Amino acid sequence: MRVIKRIGHHARRFVLPLVLAALWQVVALWLDKQTILPRLDAVAAVLFHPTAKILITGSLLENMAVSLLRVILGFLLAVITAVPLGLAMGYFKTVNHMMDSTVEMLRPIPPLAWVPLILAWMGIRGVPDMLPFLAASPIWSGIQFSTLAIIFIGAFFPILLNTIQGVHSIPREYIESARTLGAKGWPLLVKILIPASLPLIVTGLRIGLGIGWMCLVAAEMMPGSSSGLGYLIWYAYELLRADIIVAGMVAIGVIGFFMDRGFRRLESKLFWGGMG
Amino acid sequence: MLELAGVGKVYSSINGEKIEAVDNLSLVIVENELVCLVGRSGCGKTTTLRLIAGLETPTRGRILLSGKKVEGPSAERCVVFQRYTLFPWRSVLANVAFGLEMQGVSRAEREKTALDYLALVGLEDQARAYPVELSGGMQQRVAVARALATDPQVLLMDEPFGALDAQTRAVLQQELMRIWRVDRKTIVFVTHDIQEAVLLADRVVVMQGPPGHIREIIDCDLPRPRDRNSAAFMDMSDRIHLLLEGAE
Numbered sequence: 001m002r003v004i005k006r007i008g009h010h011a012r013r014f015v016l017p018l019v020l021a022a023l024w025q026v027v028a029l030w031l032d033k034q035t036i037l038p039r040l041d042a043v044a045a046v047l048f049h050p051t052a053k054i055l056i057t058g059s060l061l062e063n064m065a066v067s068l069l070r071v072i073l074g075f076l077l078a079v080i081t082a083v084p085l086g087l088a089m090g091y092f093k094t095v096n097h098m099m100d101s102t103v104e105m106l107r108p109i110p111p112l113a114w115v116p117l118i119l120a121w122m123g124i125r126g127v128p129d130m131l132p133f134l135a136a137s138p139i140w141s142g143i144q145f146s147t148l149a150i151i152f153i154g155a156f157f158p159i160l161l162n163t164i165q166g167v168h169s170i171p172r173e174y175i176e177s178a179r180t181l182g183a184k185g186w187p188l189l190v191k192i193l194i195p196a197s198l199p200l201i202v203t204g205l206r207i208g209l210g211i212g213w214m215c216l217v218a219a220e221m222m223p224g225s226s227s228g229l230g231y232l233i234w235y236a237y238e239l240l241r242a243d244i245i246v247a248g249m250v251a252i253g254v255i256g257f258f259m260d261r262g263f264r265r266l267e268s269k270l271f272w273g274g275m276g
Numbered sequence: 277m278l279e280l281a282g283v284g285k286v287y288s289s290i291n292g293e294k295i296e297a298v299d300n301l302s303l304v305i306v307e308n309e310l311v312c313l314v315g316r317s318g319c320g321k322t323t324t325l326r327l328i329a330g331l332e333t334p335t336r337g338r339i340l341l342s343g344k345k346v347e348g349p350s351a352e353r354c355v356v357f358q359r360y361t362l363f364p365w366r367s368v369l370a371n372v373a374f375g376l377e378m379q380g381v382s383r384a385e386r387e388k389t390a391l392d393y394l395a396l397v398g399l400e401d402q403a404r405a406y407p408v409e410l411s412g413g414m415q416q417r418v419a420v421a422r423a424l425a426t427d428p429q430v431l432l433m434d435e436p437f438g439a440l441d442a443q444t445r446a447v448l449q450q451e452l453m454r455i456w457r458v459d460r461k462t463i464v465f466v467t468h469d470i471q472e473a474v475l476l477a478d479r480v481v482v483m484q485g486p487p488g489h490i491r492e493i494i495d496c497d498l499p500r501p502r503d504r505n506s507a508a509f510m511d512m513s514d515r516i517h518l519l520l521e522g523a524e
């Protein structure tokens with residue numbers, strides 16, 4: 001009985017997606033216009049041959065790898081800048097005072113609005129221009145600085161704001177106890193400030209990575225880009241291959257889902273029951 | 277010797293108002309003495325304690341410990357708060373060892389010392405546990421062990437048992453007395469529980485305010501261990517009670 005209940009419980013989650021998929025397939029068969037509504041079996045054919053070359057771009061897997069690498073690099077750039085800045089802004093009132101209005105002015109600008117300016121600044125220069133030995137790698141050769149910059153901007157602000165919030169959420173007793181136990185400077189930062197604000201920092205990382213991932217398609221539409229899931233989607237659009245478009249969208253969704261899941265796991269481990 | 281001479285503290289509130297929390301407070305606390313600060317809510321007890329801890333700077337007067345001016349917090353003057361005392365991301369042992377870790381004591385040595393102090397508060401079996409796994413009373417005991425482990429000159433306690441139920445509080449008061457006999461420290465203990473003050477203190481400082489100042493200092497020379505039900509104990513409590521009522 002329990003087992004059946006549990007299966008039933010899990011099955012419920014799949015009812016809606018299955019109904020939607022079935023509806024899609026019925027409409028697609030009835031409409032019979034592959035360029036507008038591709039049949040699901042055509043989409044599945046793309047998804048289930050991830051190593052097959054798609055049109056003149058690389059395989060689905062290669063495009064996923066490039067996209068992932070771009071997002072991870074842009075995200076890491078955001079982490080190593082936003083976390084220290086957030087800690088400083090959260091802890092020092094003067095730093096917060098100095099930076100606050102600037103941050104609040106830049107924050108509402110959508111990452112995509114930066115595209116023209118970033119192109120003007122960075123053009124199509126990429127990592128291989130700096131590290132020529134990577135030019136031969138099919139994945140590294142496609143990493144342009146402009147792409148990274150867009151993802152960086154998308155990821156930066158959620159990480160920054162959550163880190164500031166994380167420091168503000170520390171009960172002052174933690175910091176004060178530590179100081180009366182002789183902690184100051186670097187050890188206070190590493191042993192108290194960072195661990196105490198870590199739960200919210202990780203929330204910021206999760207949201208930042210999510211937004212960085214969402215900026216991907218836009219970032220990969222930029223001139224000079226010739227790989228990645230975003231590029232794949234636009235390229236397929238030009239050739240009216242809706243099956244590839246949908247397959248690319250599915251791939252973006254699935255990767256995004258698992259990245260979020262991973263961070264949520266980490267988050268739930270970090271909330272030391274009942275703290276803050 | 278801990279010396280407060282004409283100490284005053286004015287806070288600037290968020291909307292720019294000046295709040296006089298402590299005014300012209302002078303007090304000398306000798307070594308190994310246990311002094312309790314009592315007074316109504318808002319009379320400046322916490323502020324006084326924070327000034328001694330170096331967590332606030334006095335706007336007037338000065339505070340000297342062994343003749344040296346108190347400037348900023350240090351491990352010589354350790355504080356035990358009422359809430360959020362332990363670091364939840366550290367094990368009990370790592371909490372107690374924290375102060376020694378800050379002094380650069382080697383891992384093996386500081387864990388050994390930490391275990392000794394955990395044994396002193398009767399919690400050596402909980403060394404590997406995390407704070408959330410402990411009851412409130414156990415957490416405060418660990419906090420006391422953590423404060424003692426760095427061997428401070430003065431132990432500052434701000435209503436450390438204030439959040440505990442009456443029974444646990446009574447147990448911890450006895451525990452503190454036992455520990456104090458073994459590891460005698462200068463203790464400044466803030467409470468608004470008169471009975472607690474009479475049970476623990478060598479001297480009870482009755483405060484009045486704001487702005488906080490001393491109404492009277494009472495020598496609490498009842499023989500130890502003290503019996504809450506003895507006539508002398510009740511007399512003493514009543515006296516303080518009257519003083520506090522008069523302070524209104």
Ligand SMILES: Nc1ncnc2c1ncn2[C@@H]1O[C@H](COP(=O)(O)OP(=O)(O)OP(=O)(O)O)[C@@H](O)[C@H]1O
Pocket residue numbers: 287288289295296297315316317318319320321322323324468486
């Ligand atoms: N950070 C602060 N900024 C402004 N005013 C403050 C601050 N801290 C305390 N005060 C004010 O100073 C006065 C004394 O406060 P304090 O916390 O020392 O009282 P207390 O005796 O510890 O009270 P309680 O028994 O409620 O803990 C109060 O009027 C309070 O409003």
Ligand SMILES: [Mg+2]
Pocket residue numbers: 321322323434
């Ligand atoms: Mg108080």
